[in-house]
Amino acid sequence: MTSAPDLTELLADSPSNWGKWGPDDQVGSLNYLTAEQVLAGAALIRKGELFTLQRLIGDPKGDPVWPGRSPATREVVFDESSWDEGGDGPAFPGGLHYADDKIDAFLQGSTQYDALGHVWYDGKIWNGYDARTTIGKLEQASVEPIAERGIAGRAVLLDMARYFGADALPARQTFDHTDLEKCAEAQGITIRPRDILIIRTNHLELFFQQGEAFYDGFCEPGLVYSPELVEWFQRMEIPNLVTDTIANEVTHDPNNGVALVLHNALMRNLGVAFTEICDLEKLAADCAEDKTYEFFYVAAPLKINGASGAPVNPVVLK
Structure with a gap:
């Protein structure tokens, strides 16, 4: 069996945006989202309707996470029982009672943004910083x-699920930038430079159907690496890739056996921001109904010092 190539070898000639925004840059291709892009997005608000894209943390049906990560757990600190006889509820003037709780969670165990320094190879993260x-x-x-x-x-x-005529894309199904363009054409829109790309596979519906069996031979569907795809992302100046899968790309590349090639080719090398585990179902249903697939997107992950990722609840306005 042929071993998978090293990323250093595979991406030796891959495009890079290191230094494009100076030696101290830490947000990469998000620099493409200038005031002009913000205003262009805001101009698409017509109905005044909002769609939130975060998946529920602590979903009673389960939380899909990357294998090896555990779902978030919520612990109650205080509730009404804390003031029962023998309880430890604090006393406040006036008799105030309250509920309090906390969570223990992987920062990338729900809908989240990756930091650009989240993955690397060859001892260097985004913009050439030492790993x-x-x-x-x-x-x-x-x-x-x-x-x-x-x-x-x-x-x-x-x-992509509707484009391929599937309720949910199965494990290992791949597509590339040409498929994205064909999907856009079928929907009656054009992908423009500096667009935020939101890709729906509905693959995580299989998690809710299959439970733990979902992780057997884990390999999500998604974009697959090619030099042409990376060059397209660079030429189109794509700032942000948003998907409803755990890792935004086919987990193991069927062409070379390497894991998460695009995390490196797009995020580490081009500075494309990755947003993962989004719930796109209500948005997709609305788009299918009104045939409007372009809109204003706004997001801001939690501000956490030194973190490799953070939860987010992106909002789409139509």
Whole structure:
């Protein structure tokens, strides 16, 4: 059996945006989202209708997470029983009672933004920062600069599940930039430079149907690496890739056996922001009904110092 190539070899000639926005940049291709892009997105608001894209944390039906990560757990600290006889509820003047709780969660265990320093190879993260700056916390290219900046602009939904005639795309199904363009054409829209791309597969519906069996031979569907796809992302100046899967791309590339190639080719090398585990079902249904697949997208992950990712509840306005 032929071993998978090293990413250093596979991406040796891959495009890079390192240094494009200066040696200290930490938000990468989000720099493409200028005031002009924000205004262009805002101009698409016609109905005044909002769609939130975060999946529920602590869903009674289960939380889909990357294998090896555990779903968030919520712990009650105080509730009404805390003031029963023998309880430990604090006393406040006037008799106030309250509920309080906390969660224990992977920061990337729900709908979230990756930091640009989340993945790397060859000892370098985004913009050429030394990978040893990740030790203890991300000193460079953490999620904090993305959270501080915020994300807003014109976005397009590419409903790949409907395009391929499937309720949910199965494991291992791949598609590329030419399929994205064909899907856009079928929907009556054009992907423009600097668009935020939102890709629907509805693959996580299989998680809710299958339970733990979903993880057997885990390999999500999604975009698959090619030099042409990476060049297209660079030429189109795509700032943000948003999907409803756990990892935004086919997990193991069927052409070379490498895991998460696009995390490196797009995020590490081009600085494309990745947003994962979104719930696109209400939005997709509305788009199918009104035939409007372009809209205003706005998001800001939680500001967490030195973190490799952070939860987010993106909002689409139509």
